[in-house]
Amino acid sequence: MERIRVLIVDDHALFAEALAARLGREPDLVILPIAADGRRALALTATERPRVLVLDLTLGAESGLDVLDRVRERHPDVRVVVLTAMTELDVLVQAVRRGAVGWLGKTESADLVARVIRSAARQGGWIPPDVLGEVLRRLTQDAGGPSGDLLAGLTPREREVLQCMVDGLNRAEIAERLGLSANTVRTHTQNLLAKLDMHSALEAITLAMRAGMRPSG
Template identity: 85%
Template sequence: MQHIRVLIVDDHALFAEALSARLGREPDLVILPVAADVRRALALAATERPDVIVLDLTLGAESGLDVLDRVRESRPDVRVVVLTAMDDVEVMVQAVRRGAVGWLSKTESADLVAQVIRSAARRGGWIPPEALGEVLRRLLAEEAAPEGGAQLLAELTPRERQVLQCMVDGLNRAEIAERLGLSANTVRTHTQNLLAKLDLHSALEAITLAMRAGMRPGARE
């Protein structure tokens, strides 16, 4: 079993301790000491080497976005999942732009939090389905396709392009596997390979790049 090291950054002690205790019951999750502020979060990120950071965006007078920026500068490989009471699409877009791979409401179940942590560790992610369309629209409106985006997509194998098209169509891994007649593990491998080739960190980034480069829902590779 591959263990995932998880750092919770939240200044609400009761919530953080309860979440830490609950996630600690998952056999594959190693829960690190909780960080209640930016200074502590950065110190633990450096010394404890988490795979995934579960980050609240409100840390007293400080902003969790500052943690996101600074952690991503020092540890670009770390995966950050936002877990917050905030419900603001613009802030969600800012977090994704700055490197977050997931966004969860504090009203979600601990089971879903654990599931998203695992997905993040495997280079996946999670955006609430009801917000995903608007998040993508705003990201796409910010800029045109990066220079060389089409050339990057050309480096993908035909099967990787099919998987990417399915992602653009909004399918999850199980649905992609069913459409393409593959196993879920094979879909995961193709997803990891295409993310590595595109030098991206999450499925959302891959979908955004693909759409900026001209791929659209409903097309067929």
């Protein structure tokens, strides 16, 4: 079983400790010492090498978005999932634009948090379905001019997988639609992300929509 190292960054001690205790019961998650501020988060990221960082955006007087920027700059391979009480869509879009691959409200269940952590660790992500369309629209709108040429290096099969991602399918559903194994879908996904220089499925979907891809259903 692949074990995922997780760093929680939150200055609300009771919440963070309760979350760490609950996630620590998951056999595939290794919960690292909690960081209450950006300095501690960067120090632990450097020494403990988390795969996923679960980040609150309100860290006292410190901006979680600034912490996100510093983590992404120094440790670009770390996957950042935002877990916050903030609900402003503009902030969500900023976080995704700055490299977050997941966004969860603090009222969500620990089971969902664990699932999103696993997805993030495997190059996936998660945005609440009720706002995903608007987030993608804003990201596409903000991204600038056409990018169709950036898809030119994809094979026909990789384009099919990317279209399935735009359609909102998960890996198992893509495998079923295309008649492939889940491992083959994983390989195609990793290859297309590398070719597009993207770090998450959400980034790839945004680029695909800039290039003109739309949900097929």
